Amino acid sequence: MFQITDIPRILPEILLLFLALIVLGSDIFEKWGRTAAAQLERARSSASLTAIGLGLIFIITLLQSGYIPGTVVAPEASTTNPLLSYLLGVVRNLQVGGPGGAPIVGAFATDDLTMIARLLLIGAAFLTSLLCLDDLPTAHPAEFYAMILFATTGMCLMVGAQELIMAYLAIELTSIPLYLLTGYVRSGSRSAEAGMKYFLFGALSSAILLYGMSLTYGFVASNLGGIAVSGNLTQFERIAELARDGGASTPLLTLAMLLILAGLGYKLAIVPFHGWAPDVYQAAPTPITAFISTASKAAGFLLLLRLLSVAFPESVGSATLGATNLGGWTAILALLALLTLLVGNLAALPQSNTKRLLAWSSVAHAGFLLLGLVAWAAPERFDREQGSVALIYYLIVYTLTNLGAFGALVAMSRAGSGVEITDLNGLARRNLPLATMLTICVLSLAGIPPLGGFFAKFYIFMVGWQSGAYWLVIVALVMTVVSLSYYLRLLRAMFIEAPSSGEPLRIEPATMTTLIITTAGLVVLGLFPNLILGLIGRVQTIAGL
């Protein structure tokens, strides 16, 4: 039963939805002139409304989560100052809806995983909107920004989904706006083509996902064996429960799991389901590429984590080479990770376009991320939970890194430069701060200490090693060295090659803000991972059993 007290628990999603509607609605009151100045004004007002709104929602969510020490309001706290007392009441009521409690109507969990993921996703959306602030779309700006907000809502719902239908709807709510956003720049044929491609692949993957889900449902329903239906049969926990009773290694359930993995694999651009990714990443507007490659991927991985660990805990399997129980999902994921690492990194080698290179690199990073899920092959619960922590840490760092890297490309194309690698030539001499920040992002992607990317990789190697997938860790390490050779090409272009023009590059303030936030985050998280590791550690209590 949905209760009125559940409303604060889904407050961030509600606020996102409201913001989207406000952005759409407020556009009516803008001046719809045909002149460039009028259009610019209209776009800018939508953009700033989105950015400010997302910033506020981020702060509210942060307050609600109570993760910042000193912001937790104790139940007995009181003050005589009427204004302070009012604020105290507001925050206290907010925090009542903080992490914890049983899933709402059994379908939407509001635990620490959801809370941390919300912060990550809303933060990513906020930085994306800052990037868009300078990279203005031409027509119907309000729809553009509303789409970003709808997609963010979908992602937040995705990470909390505790039930198949909820998960499916959230995925669709995320994907459809993203298809539109990809094809938003209608002047160029490439963007439209990419949008179409993304849509077709996405529709196919949704179908596969649905097959998997319906097979799962069928399995669960038949296993029930005539007992009166109690509760929702599509809930992850129920699936696990009934699978335990009815023998976990049923081929039907394994097939269902495979189909679900394939369906989600498309969304996450895991090899061999990655075909759409390079084209879409290259042709989409750059801020949207940043958004797809970070937030959408993060949401997908967290859904995968929850789905696999809660619904299929019995068929974990093993990722050790030569193990007998290869039927489990860790074995499949380990295989996919191997392919993803190999294909992603090797395909990135010959690229000459920076955006496409980063696209392949994000395919490759999905391979590293999968290691965090493979950690579930470890027999000890402690090690499995470490896997989740490593995965989330990696996602946070990766989100910051990619937003920064694509942000730098946004800055460059805003300044009239292309995004070929040769366009980066001599960037250090045209704009040293920009080159430094892009370098920090690239080095973090390559996993060089003391940046966040290093510890993320190291941690994920640690958990992968402990799960017994030594071979995979070794392949990942070799691929890290391979990846260095293409990341170094970017460095070489920026620092070593002579610039094509001596003109300094100017960066817009909003893009600059994004870049500073991301690079500072990378350095700080790299030096002091403990700032968030303790927080992420709380996820353990739920991710599953």
Add this chain to the structure above:
Amino acid sequence: MGLLTLSPDIPWLSLVWLSMVVSAIIIALLPAAQQEAMRWVGTLFAFVSLLLALLLFLAYDPQQAGFQFVERLEWMPQLGISYQLGVDGVSLPMLLLNGIVIFTGALMSWNIEQRTKEYWVLLLLLTTGVYGVFVALDLFLFFVFYELAVLPMYLLIGVWGSTRKEYGAMKLTLFLMAGSALVIIGMLAIYFGSGLRSFDMLLLARHVSLAGELQRIFFPMIFVGFAILAGMFPFHTWSPTGHVAAPTAVSMLHAGVLMKLGAYGCIRAAMWLMPAGAATWLPLIAILTLLNVVYGATIAMAQRDAKYIIGYSSVSHMGLVVMGLAAGTQIALTGAILQMFAHGIMTALFFAVVGRMIYERTHTRQLPELGGLRKVMPFAAWMFILSGLSSMGMPGLAGFWAEFTIFIGVWEKYPLVALIAALSIPITGAYILRAVWAVFDGEVKNPAFLQLPKLTWQEYSGAILLAVILIGVGLYPAILTELIATGVRPVVDQISGIIIAGR
């Protein structure tokens, strides 16, 4: 030396590497036009770090031995990662060496006019990493500093280098990163295999609980991973190309200190933490280093580029270091560490002469094009001859004691290896004399050489400092050897303990 006592309340070791970070930040904040200020800041801070290293050297108590000035802060306690620093008889000479080389290297960098700010920032970041490695006592921290020391190299060589710089830079970085990948595998094996779930090196060395079988699998990975940086055959090919391509100060740091980083990693991370693996693999490594020593020297003989000669001589001399390590006896290890110090100073002087004094003026390093430079710059000639003599192992210079000790140590263990390695001595003499003859002797080949600009005070002072140390250690090697002997003892004890138990 135990000559003075330092207040235990001040984190001296952190100060050493932090001084480099601070100077890098100051330089980064200076306006781009203030090149002179950047040079002063960089050199002054390099001097400060040298002074700090010297203070530590004087305050270290060899009677007490072991790790001193230990600092410990929790970093990621749930993963067994801490910020732990400390120095012993092995790391202290290295710390001092790094201080000397960075200070002289800074003096030799005053002629960098192009993109001065980036140059100094990267140079100081590189030094930060090197200092950090020598003081780190946590395997994770060790690795973080190690990587920090490797990466700025790419840009330093790529931007300010010469002769196929991009190729040299890329090759160097990829080789070293491949080494790091091997090291990570070894680290993970130690971390999980030992069952301690800690990267604390003191703890790991105290209870070597990694099974002997696993040690035998993973020892070569860690050892080779670091030995790549030490230029061990057959992974040495990056080193001459890298040295040749690098700008002078970077060549000095690179051959002088960075290659020592590799050897230091071999002894600290591989041999100390996996003695059983070491006992199994060291004989094979000793044979491989033979190739380094003899083959490196032979190749040096055939070079026409003066920097390539020094590059290959580094391969040959670092081979001696690794050979000393591979012998694994008290004397050989002492010699190896002393050789690291002596070779560091000597190579720095070599590169200062060839890279800075000669190449920056004549713009060529080809032996046939040079000649008669003794008449033009007698100081450079004497400096070159001095380091050449040390390289050949002339008694009275630091190199002699180092090589002598290594040969004695190796003779104890593998007489045949020592015998074959001794072949390198006459070859070294030959290529050094050939270089001296071709560069400095005879008539001035190119009349333009007569108009070369005079040496600057930075070049004089840097070279004199290096030369004084070379002679000083040569006259009184005990100043270092006593210290080193205390440092290598725990490693030797662990390895010989395994060998005795094996019988």
